[in-house]
Amino acid sequence: MAIELKQPRKNRPAWHKLTVSAVRALTGDAVEVTLAVPEHLRPAFDFKPGQHLTFQRVEPDGSEVRRSYSLASTPRELAERGTLRLGIRSIPKGSFSGYANRSLQPGDVLEVLPPLGHFCTDIRPDRHYGSVVAGSGITPIIAIATAALESGATVTLLYSNRTEDTTMFLPELRELERV
Known part of the structure; x- marks a missing residue:
């Protein structure tokens, strides 16, 4: 008899639905997307500057697309306004980036993972x-x-x-x- 031992799974972050509150053109090929984070989800979306969000979208052909984009906002904005901002530059044949730049509108709902990533530092006033x-x-x-x-x-x-x-x-x- 063979028994397969597996490492216990770490808790995987859950997908959450966030509403787009604003889309602002930054350049001819880039937008700033602002997401409203409900009060009850703010602890899950607490972050360090430099982290990113991952989005999930089902394409018209049924395929699933996941893309990550860096946050441009600060934790203070999340605490005071309940919003997260990020920049998305459209790339040629970019599935999500093209969608965000051409079609995304306030009121749209996106599936989002809580912030991830290690491109961050502890902010200290004496540095x-x-x-x-x-x-x-x-x-x-x-x-x-x-x-x-x-x-x-x-x-x-x-x-x-x-x-x-x-x-x-x-x-x-x-x-x-x-x-």
């Missing part, structure tokens, strides 16, 4: 943070930089983009520059 970033890579960095500045820390950011017209979160970056 100086520095980043070198290009293109859509600004999304997690804007969350980290904003949270760091909110805490009283200092930040140096070197950011490169093709043109000013393709710069995601340009107004927010200009505002951070004034802080």
